[in-house]
Amino acid sequence: MEQYLTLQNIGIATGFALILIGLYGGLTNKNILRIIVSFTIFNSGLNIVIVALAYLKGRVAPIIDDTTGLDNLSQKFVDPVPQALVLTAIVIGLGVTGVMLAYALKMYQNKQTLNINDFKETKW
Amino acid sequence: MYKNILILALLVGLGILLSTAITDREENTSLPELPAYYADNTAKEVGAANMVTAVIVTYRGFDTLGEVTILFVSAALIAMFLKTGNRRKNRNPRPSSVILSTAQKLLFPLIILFGAYVFANGHLTPGGGFQGGAIIATAFLLWLMANPEGEMRHGILSSLEAFSGTFYVIIGVVGVILGVGFLNNSILPLGELGRLFSAGAIPVIYSLIGLKVGAELSNILHHLNEVQNEE
Amino acid sequence: MDVNIILALFLAVIMIVVAVAALMAKRVRTAVLAAGLVSLVASIMFLLLAAPDVAMTEAAIGSGLTTIIFFYVLNKIRRSDV
Numbered sequence: 001m002e003q004y005l006t007l008q009n010i011g012i013a014t015g016f017a018l019i020l021i022g023l024y025g026g027l028t029n030k031n032i033l034r035i036i037v038s039f040t041i042f043n044s045g046l047n048i049v050i051v052a053l054a055y056l057k058g059r060v061a062p063i064i065d066d067t068t069g070l071d072n073l074s075q076k077f078v079d080p081v082p083q084a085l086v087l088t089a090i091v092i093g094l095g096v097t098g099v100m101l102a103y104a105l106k107m108y109q110n111k112q113t114l115n116i117n118d119f120k121e122t123k124w
Numbered sequence: 125m126y127k128n129i130l131i132l133a134l135l136v137g138l139g140i141l142l143s144t145a146i147t148d149r150e151e152n153t154s155l156p157e158l159p160a161y162y163a164d165n166t167a168k169e170v171g172a173a174n175m176v177t178a179v180i181v182t183y184r185g186f187d188t189l190g191e192v193t194i195l196f197v198s199a200a201l202i203a204m205f206l207k208t209g210n211r212r213k214n215r216n217p218r219p220s221s222v223i224l225s226t227a228q229k230l231l232f233p234l235i236i237l238f239g240a241y242v243f244a245n246g247h248l249t250p251g252g253g254f255q256g257g258a259i260i261a262t263a264f265l266l267w268l269m270a271n272p273e274g275e276m277r278h279g280i281l282s283s284l285e286a287f288s289g290t291f292y293v294i295i296g297v298v299g300v301i302l303g304v305g306f307l308n309n310s311i312l313p314l315g316e317l318g319r320l321f322s323a324g325a326i327p328v329i330y331s332l333i334g335l336k337v338g339a340e341l342s343n344i345l346h347h348l349n350e351v352q353n354e355e
Numbered sequence: 356m357d358v359n360i361i362l363a364l365f366l367a368v369i370m371i372v373v374a375v376a377a378l379m380a381k382r383v384r385t386a387v388l389a390a391g392l393v394s395l396v397a398s399i400m401f402l403l404l405a406a407p408d409v410a411m412t413e414a415a416i417g418s419g420l421t422t423i424i425f426f427y428v429l430n431k432i433r434r435s436d437v
Contacts, residue, residue: 007363009146011404014367016142018374018393020135025378027131033429033437037386040421041374044397047413051406056152061405062163062175063250064317070167074160077175078405081159084179088191090412091254091337095198097421098344101428102205105351108432176408242411250407258415265423341420348427
């Protein structure tokens with residue numbers, strides 16, 4: 001048990017837990033706004049998993065300064081590529097959430113309801 | 125009700141599958157080949173102290189161009205969904221308190237300055253165009269809260285956004301003309317590592333991204349604020 | 356045990372409890388605030404995982420602006436359960 005208790009494993013487990021919580025909320029709720037809230041929780045969990053997978057024990061953030069020096073940097077830094085991807089994903093997540101909210105507001109103004117089951121037009 | 129139990133069972137199964145990511149994974153001790161290359165060569169190839177910035181702006185600059193485009197499209201979509209024509213009724217919203225409007229006058233330039241600091245130093249310290257743009261948008265949010273009826277000049281924001289987006293692509297094309305590659309930062313001299321004017325074109329590109337993201341997010345907030353005043 | 360691991364466990368427990376509270380919340384505005392809190396705690400987690408750039412982005416965008424956009428929309432939908 002003790003050998004599993006690393007910072008990386010805690011991050012991965014927390015992220016997966018948030019993903020499952022968000023997925024449960026998105027699948028069981030009927031209210032559109034609650035589905036969007038679940039989506040943001042899912043989004044946070046996914047970001048934590050990706051960053052945690054990039055973490056390496058005992059290494060520092062990939063920024064060169066006086067303490068890191070210039071030699072042997074690949075032995076000192078964590079992986080910068082997943083961090084760059086997650087930074088991108090957070091900003092896109094805001095854009096997607098904004099579009100979903102604006103669309104939900106439009107749907108509410110058209111039908112005065114937030115229940116997803118009342119929108120039957122696109123159902124086959 | 126049995127549907128929820130079914131979903132719960134499905135998620136428990138998924139959780140058991142995902143838990144093997146912790147139990148069966150071998151601990152990494154070294155970087156993969158590509159990040160190791162980035163870590164060893166960023167200082168002399170790109171000249172940026174912050175490696176995440178080097179990856180975002182130079183090594184994967186094309187992805188970032190796509191990301192900024194996605195943000196622009198989502199801002200345009202939000203404007204399209206919220207557009208209701210010119211049926212604006214004067215509802216006389218509650219005026220903001222004295223504390224808020226006075227503090228806003230003091231804080232607005234300081235927050236803008238802090239945002240500019242964050243995106244201009246993106247190649248040296250944590251931060252960059254996206255964080256700085258979000259901070260600038262919070263300054264506009266404060267302004268909107270203090271003046272809920274205020275008419276923000278749309279033209280300035282839109283032209284700032286258009287200018288920085290166009291200039292961003294032009295800098296990329298200059299790299300192609302000089303033969304170093306699209307969005308390569310070595311079109312300007314790399315300079316000394318750790319200085320503000322170093323890392324070639326990265327401070328310029330990240331400042332443009334910061335202005336563009338700030339203008340886009342402020343535009344989104346402005347559209348949402350306009351909807352509040354309609355009935 | 357390392358102090359970072361204790362802090363990470365503490366943050367993990369907070370995040371999971373608040374995320375469950377977001378699902379259980381009676382009103383949507385409580386759920387929105389809880390989701391924003393999950394993002395804010397996640398940004399501290401990113402700092403522990405040696406990602407200060409991601410931590411800044413998550414704190415400014417994921418936790419700040421997303422919550423504000425939610426509240427702008429909630430203000431337009433005036434209902435008792437919102």
